Amino acid sequence: MKIKVVPSTSVINSKNQNISLEQNIKLRQNILSDQKIICIVYIQNTNGRFGNRMFLIASAYGLARLHFCHLYIELEIINKLKSVFILDLSPLLISSSTFKSLTRNRSKPMNRITKIAHCDYITTLTRPNAIPPGTIFELEGHWQSYLHFAKYYEEIRQRIFVPSQSILKKVSTFFIEYYQRQLGYRPQFVLENHQSFKKQLSQFNSTTWIGIHVRRSDFIPINYSSNDAYLFDAIKYYSARYPNAHFIVASDDKVYCKKLFGDRSNIFLTPRSFSFGDDLVVLSLCQHSIITGGTFGWWIGYLAGGEVIHDKTYPSGCSRREYYYPPWFLIDGNVRAHITSEYIL
Structure with a gap:
């Protein structure tokens, strides 16, 4: 799978941009409160x-x-x-x-x-x-x-779309237990907000976290589901690009994913106790993403930022590719426009 890397320009890092956002919000509040x-x-x-x-x-x-x-x-x-x-x-x-x-x-x-x-x-x-x-x-x-x-x-x-504190606290245990199990060290994360927690994860132990969302249950009958080759090609791409890549998998078919990925030391499934909201948040905390079809996976990639690999299997339903996919979504080949057509974007 050949993928051209287009870095995301959307991730907010600088303090000046954050100050600009706050000033913009205050200005808007003043305008709306007066009108x-x-x-x-x-x-x-x-x-x-x-x-x-x-x-x-x-x-x-x-x-x-x-x-x-x-x-x-x-x-x-x-x-x-x-x-x-x-x-x-x-x-x-x-x-x-x-x-x-x-x-x-x-x-x-x-x-x-x-x-x-x-x-x-x-x-x-x-x-x-x-x-x-x-x-x-x-x-x-x-x-x-x-x-x-x-x-x-x-x-x-x-x-x-900022996670609640209760969900942040719940998903933080996933990472804490990983580091305690792998390194024998129990980190203390400051859960001030989503962005600060995400920054701590990206800096901790030089680990690059990649989120994988696998949607299967309702997609298999309508031929929207991604095949295994796509997932492994995407994993191979990130593994070569980031030597210390670790993958978190969330899916509506955990049994299938458990069999698919086996006991690979750098691939982890989210716990059965996680809700769909927990899954969304934990994957949005990753630096990069591998997603299959559907809007749930789309939002995981959008909120996570970084590089997002999206499968071409899923038809966007758009007349133009760029209506649905931001330019930093990296797509393997052309995208089907509609399920009822062979037309591709």
């Missing part, structure tokens, strides 16, 4: 599971930020995401009571527009007044183009 609610980006329903909901929230956030709108998301969706993330959407997010009062205001009703999107990037939404004043702009579908929120990458990773 009336002129438009609302709204999510009422979701199609699909956790990864799809992340795409919807990220896209809604990106559009609200771009057009100085507020944001309203049904409580059920908020609670599902808050089971894993801090989900700091302030100051855009408005309460249910505020939203209801606006929608029931007969003297000055807000115009409601519903837009359906799945994977394609809707370029017209970047134009001024694409969401006019007095509008409730409702998102339906999947909204799986990262370009709808690419401008706010720092905020997505540092404020919104």
Whole structure:
């Protein structure tokens, strides 16, 4: 497998960039606190599971930020995401009571527009007044183009999809037990936040952690699942590139992965006690990723940053490859556009 390495320019390291982010947030808070609610980006329903909901929230956030709108998301969706993330959407997010009062205001009703999107990037939404004043702009579908929120990458990773302290504490035991077992040393990690914990892992004992997500159960019947050769080729690539590479595997088929990877000393499966949220967080703490199809794996790669190897087996459903895959996703060959077509991107 030949892979051209395109380093990610998205990972935030410098203090100056972090200060810039904080100043940007304060400026936005001042602007939104001083203005009336002129438009609302709204999510009422979701199609699909956790990864799809992340795409919807990220896209809604990106559009609200771009057009100085507020944001309203049904409580059920908020609670599902808050089971894993801090989900700091302030100051855009408005309460249910505020939203209801606006929608029931007969003297000055807000115009409601519903837009359906799945994977394609809707370029017209970047134009001024694409969401006019007095509008409730409702998102339906999947909204799986990262370009709808690419401008706010720092905020997505540092404020919104930030793991809760309880999950960070739980997944830290995975690494602590590894180092105690392998080195006879029990490290004391400072779990201030996701980024600081990730930095500690990257500096500890010169270990390079590579996350592997293997999705199988619902993908095998529809021919979306990756084959074993892809996984081993990707492991071989990282092993040659990083001499002290260690791999963490999360999967919906742990029995299969246990048989596949056997007792390799540098490949570890996440514990059975881990939830899907624990799996997502522990893989996002890795420096690089190997992912198979699906939005859950996509978000693992996006939140982890670094190099991300993605299999071409999974059809993105996009009309253009770059709508779904950031330029730092390293893909083995062309990507199928749709399951019902031989067309490739």
